[in-house]
Amino acid sequence: MKKKQNEEKTPALFPTAFKSIGQKGGASPLAFSYSKLSMYTECPLKYKFKYLDKIKEEPKSYFAFGNSIHKALEFLHAVSNPPFPSIEEVLESFKKQWGLKSWLEKGYKDPAKEETDFRKGVEMLKAYYAANKDSLKPPFLLEYSTDVEVDGLKVRIIADRIEYAGGGEVELIDYKTGKDVKRQPDQLYMYQKISELDPRLKEKIAERYGQKVSSVKIKQMLYYHVPTLKQYHFERAGDKEIGVFWDRVLGAAENIRGMKFEPNPGEFQCHFCDFKNLCPVHADSSRPPASSAVLPAHQKKQPSALGGQTDGGEVPRGSAAKVEALVDRYGHLKEEMDKLNAQLDEVARELGGMHTGEGKKELSGEKYSLELSRGENWKFGDREAVIGVLNEFDLYQKALGLTLPKIVAMLSDPAVPEAAKNKLKRHGARSTRLEINLKKKIES
Ligand code: SF4
Structure with a gap:
């Protein structure tokens, strides 16, 4: 009657030749x-x-x-x-x-x-x-x-x-x-x-x-x-x-x-849950909260007549004009940042074209110098297969929650069997990324 840790054990004291009744025809129970x-x-x-x-x-x-x-x-x-x-x-x-x-x-x-x-x-x-x-x-x-x-x-x-x-x-x-x-x-x-x-x-x-x-x-x-x-x-x-x-x-x-496995978060069950690191509910909570400026328009609440209701439900202090100005400034800066990021990506791509080999390469401008090198990127598409490999080699604890950096770290860990590394690699896709370490020169 208790919640047993191991339900698979067999009766030890009065064993019987139990004939399972789950072997009849039809779908298995x-x-x-x-x-x-x-x-x-x-x-x-x-x-x-x-x-x-x-x-x-x-x-x-x-x-x-x-x-x-x-x-x-x-x-x-x-x-x-x-x-x-x-x-x-x-x-x-x-x-x-x-x-x-x-x-x-x-x-x-x-x-x-x-x-x-x-x-x-x-x-x-x-x-x-x-x-x-x-x-x-x-x-x-x-x-x-x-x-x-x-x-x-x-x-x-x-x-x-x-x-x-x-x-x-x-x-x-x-x-x-x-x-x-x-x-x-x-x-x-x-x-x-x-x-x-x-x-x-x-x-x-x-x-x-x-x-x-x-x-x-x-x-x-x-x-x-x-x-x-x-x-x-x-x-x-x-x-x-x-x-x-x-x-x-x-x-x-x-x-x-029917494979209905929706998460049911709650203080008690999540506190004692060993799967928190795999749970999308908790992955979401580690992201920065969405601000009103980046939410799609249909998700935003309408400003109140008293100076702007935020989507979080708080009423900011200050005049309606000040709220409007801050929201618009935020939106403007965000747009500028997106444009700059696009330019940065483009320049980085061009710089990357100047260094296609291994190792590091230094390049210098008038005010800055930078060092180029290539790091590894991994993506694992088949999550279930990765979990299977980790369980097979008892490595789940080592991955500590199946985060990408921890799985990637296992690929170069001498304690991880080569067979496990090879199997993991088969489920991953390797690519390289350009790393730029920017330094500002001291002006004379
Ligand atoms: S952490 Fe996720 S999986 Fe675990 S109890 Fe909470 S909602 Fe469920």
Whole structure:
């Protein structure tokens, strides 16, 4: 029931020969999950970066921490014939899991923060053990993962623990390790909908308890907040609630199939988004704001009778005549600058014709001297292909957001494999540009 970092893991304790039902004829179903719904709802473009472009996100320390705690709890509960492990054994399993990755790989900023979390995890597990050791019993299912095909979707859920309450009723338990526990209705609805449709659960009940049930029903769902040992119980949702939720799921799936990936910027989601450097919303914000003088006429707001409303909505102080004069002067200067730029380009082209070889060439006039040289220009037309190469060689982090200068810098970086450089070059177009370094001579 939690938002899993790695949804691809298989049930470790009670493995079964799961026969996927997504292999029937017809169009292949869209792989879906609560995490995917959650991300698409938050920002469709973020969904595309993560699930379609498959761009890796930065490791998150809270996922690493939560994952290690979950593994330790799984180790504690995974007993079909007691005795259960001692607290020392549980802590040993936590330590082992924790040590599989370095602090950097886990997403910590420094080793001290990793150490703090490790100690926090130890205390958390000790408290959990003390509170539960006398009531431990062999679970029905642990880390139960299933894919269910419904309405053209293949929906995956992974439940931390499932207990059987008899009569075809089950209780789903989800461990939470974050700061607080928020009711996540979509997660609850998704787990209820899919669990009750899952034919494997009926088979599991028959195998384990010898009961042939015609249907499985959720009795309740429980969020167990490990840091505080608080338990939050949620009753089964009504059919109407589930129906409204499911319409929303199908709507999101339809949009994904229709390749609708509009960005949905917001303070929260953008702040925590690893794809900001690729996002057009944030690329736009780094450009200078458009002024009224350079906006097309149809985008300009009309000046007010009180002296000129700017397109930004501010009313400048001063008379209407002064505003008009400033706007006209700005327009005039802009026109002059465009003419001068055109002349500058023309002169630069002529100068460039005087230096067609490699290296530097100095030219001198009466008042100025200049040095000509040729630098490299690269353009990459196929953005998707470039992302593919960076992912293939695990270089996305090196490019730090797919900016052109960083990709170009990789072409001369000795640490980048030649194969990656050659593949990148195949997607790029090289040209040269003239560089002019102008100096004014000191007048005698
Ligand atoms: S930066 Fe914001 S708008 Fe852009 S993809 Fe991320 S969440 Fe979406």
